[in-house]
Amino acid sequence: MSFLRVEDVVAGYGAHDEILKQVGISVEPGEIVSILGPNGAGKSTLLKTIAGLVAPRSGTVEFIGGSIAGLRPREVSRRGVVFVPQENNIFPSLTIEENLEIGGHLAKAEYREHLAKVYDRMPDLAARRRLPGGALSGGQRQLLAMAMALMVGPRLMLLDEPTAGLSPTAADDLFGMVSAIRHDGVAIAMVEQNALRSLMVSDRAYILVDGRNARSGAARELAQDADIRRIFLGEA
Ligand SMILES: Nc1ncnc2c1ncn2[C@@H]1O[C@H](COP(=O)(O)OP(=O)(O)O)[C@@H](O)[C@H]1O
Ligand SMILES: [Mg+2]
Incomplete structure (x- = not known):
């Protein structure tokens, strides 16, 4: 039994469009798994399908042996799978702490405990907790979005391009935080454009092309693969 098991998934937005034509991925407990591929391949759609959107x-x-297909996002979160979308993932006019309260509304009983853990893990957010989310840098905003998701006390976190628009240094910091969160026992499945850096922190990866699985394997091996380096890094 896999922790997360997605198999032969077909999905789209309208009645007739097929964006995911036949996709499968799995995630095991405590793993970091990258989902890579060209624009429009269906990576975000795959995360949204797992998240119930x-x-x-x-x-x-x-997920953990029970079907979550077709469940509402809130119910998927309750079962321990949280989704951090690529954009509009925080409330800029609310303070950092108010954002975290919203993140924690599905786990009210554990609010204090989760908040303490999040602040411990992300001291930059703790120091700024009375500031509006909109005052944060791009990298800190992304941290806040992940922190909101952590307030649920998840087992699996789905991240859609967490380093998009960040400077190389901020991206490195963010990948460092992804590793730290995994260390705390949360498995991660992340979509990334930053393919090589993403592979460096991942255990395994899947490459999607046009709504289907193209390649998959150990991240370390894919990072060495000539085809992958040509496609993602423009190497000859
Ligand atoms: N909300 C939507 N409604 C209709 N089509 C969409 C929507 N979101 C994405 N698509 C289409 O689905 C395809 C895959 O998109 P997406 O999953 O966002 O790809 P990726 O994340 O790999 O770049 C694209 O052709 C895109 O135009
Ligand atoms: Mg996308």
Whole structure:
């Protein structure tokens, strides 16, 4: 039994469009898994399908042995799978702490405990907790979005391009935080454009092309693969 098991998933937005034509991924407990591929391949759609924002037309989406296919996002979160979308993932006019309260509304009983853990892990946010989210840098905003998701006390976090628009240094910091969160026992599945850096912190990776699985394997091996380096890094 896999922790997260997605198999033969077909999904799209309208009645007739098929964005995911036949996709499968798995994530094991405590793993970091990268999902890579060209623009429009369906990577975000795959995360949204796992998170309950898009209903699969067919196929399997299971988490810890139970089907989560077609469940509402809130119910998927309750089961321990949280999704951090690429954009508009914080409330800029609310303070950092208010953002975290919203993140924690599904786990009210553990609010204090989760808040203390998040502030311990992300002292920059603790220091700025009375400031509006909109006052944060791009990298800190992304941290806040992840912190909001952590307030649920998740087992699996889905990240959509967490380093998009960040400077190389801020991206490195963010990948460092992804590793730290995994260390705390949360598995991660992340979509990234920053393919090589993403592979460096991942255990395994999947490459999607046009709504289908193209390649998959150990991150270390894919990072050495000539085809992958040519496609993602422009090497000859
Ligand atoms: N909300 C939406 N409604 C209709 N089509 C969409 C929507 N979001 C994405 N698509 C289409 O789905 C395809 C895959 O998009 P997406 O999953 O965002 O790809 P990726 O994240 O790999 O770049 C694209 O052709 C895109 O135009
Ligand atoms: Mg995307």
